[in-house]
Amino acid sequence: MNSNPIPLTSTELGNLWMTYQEKTMLLRFLEYFLEHAEDQEIQQILKSTYDLSGQFVETIKNIFQQEGAVIPIGFTVNDVNKGVPKLFDYLYESMFLHMMGKIEASLFALYSTMAYRKDIRKLFIDLTANSQQMFDQCTELLLEKGVLVRPPYMSMPKEVTFIKDNHYLSGFNLLGDTRSLNAIEISLIHHAIETNLTGMQLMIGFAQVAHDKQVQQYFVKGMKLSKDVETTLGEYLRQDYIEPPATHAGKATNSTVAPFTDKLMMYITNLLGSFGLGSNALGGAFSLRGDLPVTMARLALKIVPFVKEGGEIMIKNSWMEEPPQIEDRKQLTKS
Known part of the structure; x- marks a missing residue:
């Protein structure tokens, strides 16, 4: 039974559906990474990301149920194999989440501007903030470990100039x-x-x-x-x-x-x-x-x-x- 008098728009439904696919995929990666992560700091990032991602998935499930929509399959525990050898070595977990943080933050920020119902806007704003936090944590960790290469430094401009010709x-x-x-x-x-x-x-x-x-x-x-x-x-x-x-x-x-x-x-x-x-x-x-x-x-x-x-x-x-x-x-x- 839908307690919200305003139904989902097609845009909101589509973006929630895509988010469900992506987040259930991420949960499977996190389950695999948690099994192999050795660094305690990485384990904490993985665990907090896993817990919050699971909460977001449940929130989207509830919205679908309230709207009378079928819940997508997405990706389940059957899509990850436990107890297998490690496929990626030192710090790849953080590098992967660093990359996914870029993707998620971009997508969810866009989705928030395509939502009209207040609760859906808030959900995508929260998703964006969570992805930015994940990205920030992984960036800080990778910099501390000396793995992430900073872009080149350059001299600071001392005056404002304008482009003079088409060259x-x-x-x-x-x-x-x-x-x-x-x-x-x-x-x-x-x-x-x-x-x-x-x-x-x-x-x-x-x-x-x-x-x-x-x-x-x-x-x-x-x-x-x-x-x-x-x-x-x-x-x-x-x-x-x-x-x-x-x-x-x-x-x-x-x-x-x-x-x-x-x-x-x-x-x-x-x-x-x-x-x-x-x-x-x-x-x-x-x-x-x-x-x-x-x-x-x-x-x-x-x-x-x-x-x-x-x-x-x-x-x-x-x-x-x-x-x-x-x-x-x-x-x-x-x-």
Whole structure:
């Protein structure tokens, strides 16, 4: 019985549904990480994140029940395998949550601006705050451990200047005097490389343990695509004598025993691919150097078919749960 006189809008229903999928996936990762985490500080972050994520999942369940909507399946305890060898080594748990914090904070902040019912707005605001806290805790921990590489420092500006000519917008100069990257462009490139480094290790690990041959080959493609993004964007930093971010931690081990089902591993790969497209669009939109948007667009042309192929594999194996669908009124006009 719905105690709220205002029903959910289609936007609110869709965003709650997607949040349920993502949060139940995250719970499975946290269950696996909690089994293997050795550092006490990491265990505390994992445990608090697990407890709060579980509470959010229950809240969304209750909303669906009150609205008379079926509760999605999402990902259950059957999607994680306990007692298997560790697939990722030192501090990968925190690196993974650091990456997921970026994704969640962006998504939930967006969802909060797409909600109209007060309780749904509050839920997404709380979800955003929780994700930002998770990101902050992992950032602080990784910096303390010397694992997270800070972006390059630069001299502070002493006066305000204005762009004088269109050369500032050019990135294609055969004479080699293309201007140096500005702070905004460096930040976007660093962000993309940092995320892809974590994603690349995820793909390496997944490729080692996937059961289905086609799924395994797909993860190998994902590994190569992440490497392509990292090396392509890293070259922009190297041209300005800046070393791209890299880390010695969080590598995939040599385990060949899957901690997750192929279904779950395909889902998060699809999520990361979609997030990568958004990051590329952001990087291209805020760059004032003509060559960077072109490069971002070329990378996007590689990511789009990768994400599409992932969707096709999931559909083929009946792993893709269908989102809530509006009534097909077009059929009425044909009858």
